[in-house]
Amino acid sequence: MNDAPAAPLLAVDGLQAWYGESHILHGVTFEVLSGEVVTLLGRNGAGKTTTLKSIMGIVGQRRGSVRFAGAELIGRTSDQIARAGIAFCPEERGIFSSLNVEENLLLPPQVRPGGLDLERIFALFPNLKERLSSQGTKLSGGEQQMLAIGRILRTGARLLLLDEPTEGLAPVIIQQIGHTIRTLKGQGFTILLVEQNFRFAATVADRYYIMEHGRVVERFANSELNANVGKLHEYLGV
Amino acid sequence: MERVVDPLAAGARPRLVSSEAIAFAVMLGVLVIAPVVAYPVFLMKALCFALFACAFNLLIGYVGLLSFGHALFFGWAGYVGAHLAKVGKVSLPFWFGGWKWFVIPLPPLSPELAILGGALAAAVLGLIAGAVAIRRQGIYFAMITLALAQMMFFFAVQAPFTGGEDGIQAVPRGQLFGLLDLGNQMTIYYFVLAVFVACFLLIYRIIHSPFGEVLKAIRENEARAISLGYKTDRYKLVAFVLSATLAGVAGATKAIVFQLASLTDVHWTMSGEVVLMTLVGGLGTVFGPVAGAFVVVAMESYLAQWGQWITVIQGVIFVACVLLFRRGIVGEIANALRVRL
Amino acid sequence: MFSIFDIPSQALFGQLLIGLINGSFYALLSLGLAVIFGMLNIINFTHGAQYMMGAFVAYLLLQLAGLNYWAALVVTPIAVGVTGVVIERLFLQRLYQLDHLYGLLLTFGLALIIQGVFRNYYGSSGLPYQVPPLLQGGRNLGFMFLPNYRAWVIVFSAVVCLGTWFVIERTRLGAYLRAATENPTLVRAFGINVPRMITLTYGFGVGLAALAGVMAAPIYNVSPLMGQDIIIVVFAVVVIGGMGSIMGAIVTGFALGVIEGLTKVFFPEASNTVIFVIMAIVLLIRPAGLFGRSA
Numbered sequence: 001m002n003d004a005p006a007a008p009l010l011a012v013d014g015l016q017a018w019y020g021e022s023h024i025l026h027g028v029t030f031e032v033l034s035g036e037v038v039t040l041l042g043r044n045g046a047g048k049t050t051t052l053k054s055i056m057g058i059v060g061q062r063r064g065s066v067r068f069a070g071a072e073l074i075g076r077t078s079d080q081i082a083r084a085g086i087a088f089c090p091e092e093r094g095i096f097s098s099l100n101v102e103e104n105l106l107l108p109p110q111v112r113p114g115g116l117d118l119e120r121i122f123a124l125f126p127n128l129k130e131r132l133s134s135q136g137t138k139l140s141g142g143e144q145q146m147l148a149i150g151r152i153l154r155t156g157a158r159l160l161l162l163d164e165p166t167e168g169l170a171p172v173i174i175q176q177i178g179h180t181i182r183t184l185k186g187q188g189f190t191i192l193l194v195e196q197n198f199r200f201a202a203t204v205a206d207r208y209y210i211m212e213h214g215r216v217v218e219r220f221a222n223s224e225l226n227a228n229v230g231k232l233h234e235y236l237g238v
Numbered sequence: 239m240e241r242v243v244d245p246l247a248a249g250a251r252p253r254l255v256s257s258e259a260i261a262f263a264v265m266l267g268v269l270v271i272a273p274v275v276a277y278p279v280f281l282m283k284a285l286c287f288a289l290f291a292c293a294f295n296l297l298i299g300y301v302g303l304l305s306f307g308h309a310l311f312f313g314w315a316g317y318v319g320a321h322l323a324k325v326g327k328v329s330l331p332f333w334f335g336g337w338k339w340f341v342i343p344l345p346p347l348s349p350e351l352a353i354l355g356g357a358l359a360a361a362v363l364g365l366i367a368g369a370v371a372i373r374r375q376g377i378y379f380a381m382i383t384l385a386l387a388q389m390m391f392f393f394a395v396q397a398p399f400t401g402g403e404d405g406i407q408a409v410p411r412g413q414l415f416g417l418l419d420l421g422n423q424m425t426i427y428y429f430v431l432a433v434f435v436a437c438f439l440l441i442y443r444i445i446h447s448p449f450g451e452v453l454k455a456i457r458e459n460e461a462r463a464i465s466l467g468y469k470t471d472r473y474k475l476v477a478f479v480l481s482a483t484l485a486g487v488a489g490a491t492k493a494i495v496f497q498l499a500s501l502t503d504v505h506w507t508m509s510g511e512v513v514l515m516t517l518v519g520g521l522g523t524v525f526g527p528v529a530g531a532f533v534v535v536a537m538e539s540y541l542a543q544w545g546q547w548i549t550v551i552q553g554v555i556f557v558a559c560v561l562l563f564r565r566g567i568v569g570e571i572a573n574a575l576r577v578r579l
Numbered sequence: 580m581f582s583i584f585d586i587p588s589q590a591l592f593g594q595l596l597i598g599l600i601n602g603s604f605y606a607l608l609s610l611g612l613a614v615i616f617g618m619l620n621i622i623n624f625t626h627g628a629q630y631m632m633g634a635f636v637a638y639l640l641l642q643l644a645g646l647n648y649w650a651a652l653v654v655t656p657i658a659v660g661v662t663g664v665v666i667e668r669l670f671l672q673r674l675y676q677l678d679h680l681y682g683l684l685l686t687f688g689l690a691l692i693i694q695g696v697f698r699n700y701y702g703s704s705g706l707p708y709q710v711p712p713l714l715q716g717g718r719n720l721g722f723m724f725l726p727n728y729r730a731w732v733i734v735f736s737a738v739v740c741l742g743t744w745f746v747i748e749r750t751r752l753g754a755y756l757r758a759a760t761e762n763p764t765l766v767r768a769f770g771i772n773v774p775r776m777i778t779l780t781y782g783f784g785v786g787l788a789a790l791a792g793v794m795a796a797p798i799y800n801v802s803p804l805m806g807q808d809i810i811i812v813v814f815a816v817v818v819i820g821g822m823g824s825i826m827g828a829i830v831t832g833f834a835l836g837v838i839e840g841l842t843k844v845f846f847p848e849a850s851n852t853v854i855f856v857i858m859a860i861v862l863l864i865r866p867a868g869l870f871g872r873s874a
Contacts, residue, residue, distance in 0.1 A: 056768050082770030094765045098757040106751070107758055108769035155770070304680045370859045373866040377622050377679055378818060382862065385815040389855035396848060506811065510687060517684065549695030556688025560681050561673060 007070065009034040009190050010055070010159055015064040017047075017054040017214075024050045026214040027064065032159070032192055037185050039193045039201040042211035043236055048194040049091055051211070052161045055192075056088045057081045068159065083111045087157035091164045091194075093148040097137040101128060104136045104147055108155045115156035116187075124180055125150050142173035149180065160184070160191045166200050178203045198232055210235045257577035258442075261525050269431055278427040284535040285434045286492035291515040291527030292441050293484035299522030300445055301477045302457035306380045306509050307387025310367065311360040311482040312489035313504030314390065319356030319490030320406040320499035321399055322347045329399075349412045349420055353433070353490040360486020361479055363390075368478035372471055375460075387509055394504045405500030409493055426495060433491055437484055442524060444480065453477055485512075507549075514552055517559045520566025523579050529567050591844055592723035598840015599833070600729055600798065603736035604791050606832025608813045609820065610740055611787035613828040614747070616817075617760045618780040621671060621682030627810030628693035629785045632659050633792025634801045635697065638708050648711035648797070655793045656786035663785030667778045690806070697803035705800020732794050739790065740829040747825050756780065815858040821871020831869060 008031035017025040025047050032038045040048045053059045055066055057078035066073040073081050082088075087108065096104055105121070105128065122129040125146040131139060139147060145165055152160060162181075166174045174197075181191060181204045195201045201208065202225060210218040212235055220228045272281050290312055297303045322328070326344035331337055347355065371382045394400045401407070411420035420426040444450050455463045456470050463470050493499040502508060511534065519530020534552075541548050559566065565573055572579035608626060615623045623629075636658055637651035646654065666689065674681050710728045717726035747753035759766045759773050767773040792805075799805055813832075820831030835854050843850040861869060 058764050058768055078764070078768045079770050079772050082768055088765075088768050090765060094762055096758045096761050098761055099754050103751075103754040103758075107754060107766075109771060111770045152769075304683070306683075370862050373862045374818075377683055380680065380683055381622065381814040381818055382858070384811055385818065385855050385858055388811045388815075389852045392851040396851075506807075510691070513684065513687075546695050546699045549698070550692050553688045553691030553693075553695060556691065557670065557685055560685040560688065561670065564677075564681070 006033055008032055008067075009069060010192065011065070011067040012051070012055065013065040013067075015051065015054055015062065015066060017050055017059045017063075018061040019050075020060055024059075024214050025054060028054075028211070028214065028216055030209045030216050030219070032190060034158075034190050035185065035188060036206045037181060037191045037193060037204050039195050039198075039205040039208050040211055041195060041198055041201065041208055041232070041236060044196070046211040047214040048211055049163055050214075052088065052163050052192070052194055055081075055161060056086065058088075082108075082155075082157070085112050085157050086159045086161065087152035087155050088161045089148045089152055089163060089165065091167065093144045095136040095139070095144045095147055097135065099136050100132070101134050101136055101139065101147060102132040105132075105151045106154070108151050110154065110156050112156035112158075114158075116153040118154070121150045121153055124153075124183065142169050142176075145169060145173070145177065146180075149177070153184070158188075158190055160189055161194075162191060163194045164196065165193070166195070166197055174200055196236065198236065257572075257575070257579060258524060261579055265525065265528065266435065269434075273424065273427050278423050280535070280539060282427055282430045282495050283492070284532045285430050286488050286495065287512070287515060287535055288528040288531035289434050289437050289488035289491070290485050290512050291519065291531045292438060293481045293488060294512045295516045295521065295523075295527040296441055296444065296484070297477060297481040298516065299526075300450060300457060301453045301474060303375070303474065303478070304380045304513070305371075305383040305478075305481070306513065307367070307383035307385070307506070308481075308485050308512050309504050309506065309508035310383075310387040310390050311363055311485040312492075312508060312512070313394065313499070313501075314363055315356035315360040315486030315489035316493035316499040316503050317356075317394065317400050317406060318359040319352045320409040320493040322355040323349060323352035323412055323494055324406060324409050346410065346412070348416050349414055349429075349494050352412070352494060353487060356490025356493070357483050357486040360489070361483040364479040364482025364486075365475070368475045368482070372474050372478065384506060384509065387504070388506060391501070391504045391506065394501060400499070400501075403501065405498055406493075407498055409497040409499065411494055411497065420494075430491060430495060433487065437487055438528075441484065445524065449473070449476075511552075514556060516566075518555060518566055520569035520572070520579075521564075523566065523568045523572060525579050526566050526568035533567065588722045589724070594840045594844045595837065596723070596725070596729055596840075597843070598837040599733050600836070601839060602833040602836020603733050604795060604809065604832075605813055605816050605836050606740050606829045607736055607787055607791040608809065609816045609828040609832045610743060610825065611784040611791075612813060612817050613820075613822050613825060614743070614787070615781055615784035616822050618756065618777050619667075619671065619675075619682070620679050621674070621686065622679075622814075623781075623784065624683055624686035624810070625666070625689045625693065626686075626785075626788050626813070627806030628690040629659055629663065629788040629806070630792040630795070630809065631697065631803060631806035632662070632693065633789030634708070634796040634805060635701075635792075635803075636789065637793040637796050638706055638801045641708070648793070651793050652790070656790045659789035659792075660782040660786035664778055664782040666785075667781040671781065672774070672778075690810075694803055694807060701803055703802060703804050705802040705805075708796035708801050710797040728797060732798070735794065736791075737833075739787070740832075743787070744825050744829060812854055815854050819854075819858050819861045819868060821868020823868075824870040827868070827870025 010032040012031065013029050015025055015028040028051055040051060042048050050059060054062050055073065057073065057076060062074050064074065068084055068086060071084065073084070099107065127143050128147055128150060131143065149162070149165065165177050178200060185191065193201065193205065205222055207221050208219065209216045210231065217235065218231055294305065294308050297305050323346055326346040328342040328344060330340045332340055367383070367386050371379055371386065374382060395402055411426060413419050414429055418425055420429060452463065452468055452473050456473060460470055489503060515530035515534045516527045517530070518533055519528065520526025538548060541551065568579050608630060612623060612626055615621065633655050636655045637648070640646040640651050640654060670685055671682065674685060714728040714731050717724055747756055755766070755771060755776065759776055763773045795805065816832055816835050817828065819835065820827040835857070839850055839853055842853040
């Protein structure tokens with residue numbers, strides 16, 4: 001255990017973002033250390049998804065700073081950002097209907113060494129192995145989510161951006177995803193998670209940031225969760 | 239397609255007399271005295287094409303449908319109008335235990351009736367073509383209209399009454415209402431101008447009517463218009479038929495004025511020309527098609543000696559307009575002055 | 580020699596052969612259009628001019644460099660494909676944010692330019708291009724005479740079409756293409772250079788058109804006008820087939836060529852227009868096209 005503070009793997013500073021004319025992010029600042037699971041919490045429309053998309057470079061316009069392993073990502077295209085070692089699992093999952101499950105799984109290219117091989121992915125998601133030749137979108141919601149997560153594990157990306165992975169899924173599947181995230185963390189992945197379901201987030205996260213109106217308004221560690229339940233109710237309205 | 243930003247929304251001062259009224263007055267004034275300084279033949283050609291372009295623009299500018307086959311209506315109305323003015327007798331084929339002919343024994347008609355006949359033919363063609371083409375939108379619509387026009391081109395090549403490669407020649411200009419001899423250059427010029435102005439005002443009226451508002455709503459967001467309860471297909475078809483009919487008026491008038499109806503007017507290059515004119519002048523503006531028609535007709539007269547290079551130049555203008563100059567002449571002026579034109 | 584419906588077998592199968600030939604070109608061209616439309620969402624009006632360019636490049640390679648048909652088959656699609664890459668980089672890239680109709684207008688303008696330039700230098704009459712010596716002559720099958728070159732065109736077109744289908748539907752590269760057609764943003768976020776893929780796809784589609792042009796050169800004379808009339812028919816083919824499916828474009832192309840050929844035998848006056856009539860009928864019954872996904 002080092003005494004000196006480790007440089008964050010991901011450092012977002014004053015990030016602003018626009019979709020066309022709409023100014024969505026008004027200066028988002030947070031960081032993610034290597035090996036952590038960090039969750040962005042917040043209501044619908046708070047800007048969580050936009051934050052992930054801004055990191056990935058698929059939003060209209062960005063300003064500010066996003067540093068990954070020390071390198072500045074603002075100004076780079078999304079394929080360059082992916083090749084730097086970040087992988088994105090979108091909210092809508094993005095399973096391609098014109099590809100079968102196997103093709104979907106193998107689509108994202110290896111951007112660095114160190115990704116999981118197919119064996120280990122099937123160990124995490126045994127269902128996928130049985131459905132390899134099915135058309136991608138014929139899978140159930142839970143299976144599609146597993147496919148969406150599974151395919152980015154092969155790439156060798158160190159930082160995984162997961163956008164609401166449990167949305168609309170049955171409790172059994174949600175548990176499986178929680179187990180998956182904990183396993184991945186154990187294998188050295190760093191995960192930035194966007195969630196509205198903070199009870200799920202509590203089972204996996206090390207730290208939390210709460211977003212509202214395109215800004216980060218609160219931050220606390222997992223150990224401080226109980227002390228901050230009141231704030232959660234206030235900002236998430238649950 | 240790109241539209242001129244609504245100047246009133248952008249904070250332009252509302253005026254007592256609308257910019258469009260001023261522009262119309264200017265246009266009318268110029269056209270009334272124009273024969274003094276320009277050749278009436280050139281002016282009449284430009285006016286016919288201006289009307290053609292305005293009719294085309296009704297569809298693309300206000301409904302958002304790009305028709306790449308408008309020569310169908312322009313050319314065929316020309317054939318029908320020319321035939322009515324020169325021969326009169328109408329023979330319609332029909333099937334009843336073998337092909338038979340239903341003959342309407344008309345004498346050669348006076349020009350205004352011939353033009354009306356041409357317009358009617360265009361309306362019927364518009365109804366049939368529209369019923370087929372409206373089934374798809376956007377790019378498909380453009381391709382379908384192109385294909386339908388090409389089909390009718392081949393028909394024009396083969397049909398007996400069109401005269402094939404020669405076309406219908408020596409079409410008499412006749413006597414307007416049986417009284418005014420249109421052989422006189424000035425008389426026929428003011429006749430053409432009157433036809434143009436009447437149709438132009440009609441188009442203006444259509445655009446600014448409740449019907450026109452629905453069309454614009456369809457162009458903005460058809461799904462939303464449907465959800466509001468509008469039967470959008472019907473509106474689109476009516477607009478299509480109106481556009482076809484007015485293109486037919488232009489085509490029939492041109493056939494009478496130039497005393498010729500030929501294959502050129504039904505060829506797909508003619509469809510491309512009207513697109514070019516409207517693009518150059520300004521899609522979706524009221525006066526754009528007029529300006530574009532005059533510019534293109536003038537350019538072609540000036541460059542006539544260069545033969546095939548005209549095609550190349552037209553292509554260059556297309557490319558330049560799409561890349562750099564999407565608002566067109568009138569669109570740019572309207573944008574600069576922050577008025578509606 | 581025998582007759583069907585009073586039509587001698589020679590005439591019937593002769594027209595059928597011509598129909599298959601035309602169908603080969605329809606299939607190749609509508610395949611190229613479909614591939615380009617899938618990735619770029621642009622209708623490549625320039626396709627006809629690029630087909631014509633293919634024929635001309637083959638002609639010029641022979642005249643100026645002494646390169647024969649077989650060399651032309653390889654060199655021409657690459658050469659014309661490169662011009663396609665240039666067009667995509669210089670012009671089409673700027674249009675992706677705009678309404679798709681601007682793509683049609685721009686490629687229309689480019690078609691006018693290309694055709695006009697060639698017409699200026701070569702007039703409108705056709706230039707001859709000899710059938711390559713290896714494929715000259717033919718064989719008598721009893722019910723008809725089958726020229727070797729015609730047989731080659733049909734077989735090779737089918738091979739190219741099926742090969743393209745295979746690459747797109749069954750290979751890893753094709754998976755990238757299909758995925759990028761569906762959701763280019765996400766594919767790019769996986770680290771794939773989608774803009775480059777788009778450029779190369781356009782180049783490939785153009786290359787297909789040029790390949791068709793090379794094969795057409797010995798059959799139809801090489802003329803600046805050869806592209807303009809065939810492209811409109813190919814548009815109709817594409818509307819009939821629907822753009823969603825690669826195999827649909829291929830099958831529709833061949834089938835319509837055959838139908839056109841048969842129409843020429845039994846109902847000659849309608850042969851020019853039968854494809855358009857079929858298009859109108861298909862639109863009334865099944866607007867998405869025979870193989871298309873619903874609009």
